[in-house]
Amino acid sequence: MQLEGTILRGRDFDPVEGRVVVEDGTITAVEETATDSTDIILPAFVNAHTHLGDSIAKEAGEGLSLDDLVAPPDGLKHRLLRAASTEEKAAAMHRSLRMMEAGGTAACLEFREGGVEGVDVIRRALDGRDIEAVVLGRETADAMEIADGFGASGARDGEFGALRNATEAAGKLFGIHAGERDAHDINAALDLEPDFLVHMVHPEALHLERVEDSEIPIVICPRSNLVTDAGVAPIRELVDRTTVALGTDNVMLNSPSMFREMEFTSKLADVSAAEVLRMATVNGADIAGLNYGLVEEGRDAKLLVLDGDTDNLAGVEDVVRAVVRRAGQADVKDVYL
The missing domain is CATH 2.30.40.10 (Urease, subunit C, domain 1)
Known part of the structure; x- marks a missing residue:
């Protein structure tokens, strides 16, 4: 060809x-x-952070806080996921994957709620699609074992040390949310030596130095962070210190469009168009080990x-x-x- x-x-x-x-x-x-x-x-494109499960409830929860929207175990997202059938969740995720594929996305890094069952559901949703999902199981070691790694909710929600060790022993990817709400969980997340961090809206000088020294990549989700009133990550500072990739985060909050995420990031931050395009393509691929x-x-x-x-x-x-x-x-x- x-x-x-x-x-x-x-x-x-x-x-x-x-x-x-x-x-x-x-x-x-x-x-x-x-x-x-x-x-x-x-x-x-490589969409470096998605939560596709809440495709079942787009634009739900207007006006709710970040915790009320997505915090486990009883945030709105988690309650809606528990109430939905397997068939409903698989069908909704299939639609989101189809949209992403049509919009030029080759792969996504999916933080998959629901333990083993959650991993099974996205495998069903991927049936018939060419897009690839690097699936990071959540909640249990069993979910990690049948997935491509583990996606932790954040160091404030648990130590995650045993799961980090198990994921490393399995030779799989370990990512963790950090610094989305405030700076309090960033050091604990960095102590786990993750393969990447997600969000980092509120890093302080010490955290930026640690990120640079350890060369830990960061996935930012600017549209999502503004929707949830989390704030704006210091994108220029992050890009100057480490590999930065783009993700669209929860489908509940934003369409999984990398075009929209790139445009928003480019107009929000003091970064070049080439830097933003790298965030949307090779940087996410490098984090996930994709060729x-x-x-x-x-x-x-x-x-x-x-x-x-x-x-x-x-x-x-x-x-x-x-x-x-x-x-x-x-x-x-x-x-x-």
Whole structure:
């Protein structure tokens, strides 16, 4: 397979005119050459933090606090999940996965509530979809054992030391929420030496130094943090110190659109368009150990093609900036997963 157009090549997303050659699902060449195509070729997105279970209750809980919305075990989300049938949850998650796939998302890192049953439900929801879910089980070691790792709610909700050790012994991914409500749980989360942290809205100087020294990646969810009134993460400072990826968080609160998350982040923070695009692609892939997120030789060919001749994109002068701040699902021409 060959794709032609303007290619956002490599980690810097340098726009080059040419073709991408794909053989057996792997990018074998990125060639500069003249082409008549107006297509824009870029890596498919990696949504680095999702809670897909609450797809059953979009826009529920307006006006509730963060704890009342999502805190285990009795936040609104958890009560709604307990009340819903397995079939309802699987069907709702399937719809969200289908939407993400159509919008150019190749993979998500899913914090999956419900223990073993919760992991089983998302496996059902993935049936028939090409999108990949890196599933982090929650609540029990058994859930971690049948998933791709463990997603902890936060150090204030338990020590998690035994589960951290079990996850490490299994060679799996361990992520934990930290600094979403305030700074009180950040040191305890860092003490667990997680593979990544989520949110980090309220880090203090010591926490930033620890993150930099330990090189722990951070997943930020700016739209979600504003919806829940958690605040705004110091995105520029985080990017200067470690790998930062983007996630859309709870479907209850926000659509799982990486286009919307990129645009919001780019207009909110003092970061370049290329930095934001890295957050939405290769940085999340690196956290999850996935061999995609870039258009370069040897990477898995998880690719997104935008129609550069739509009314929205025709005439853009800075292609990377346009992808990050202007493009949307209506501009998607093809998604190769």
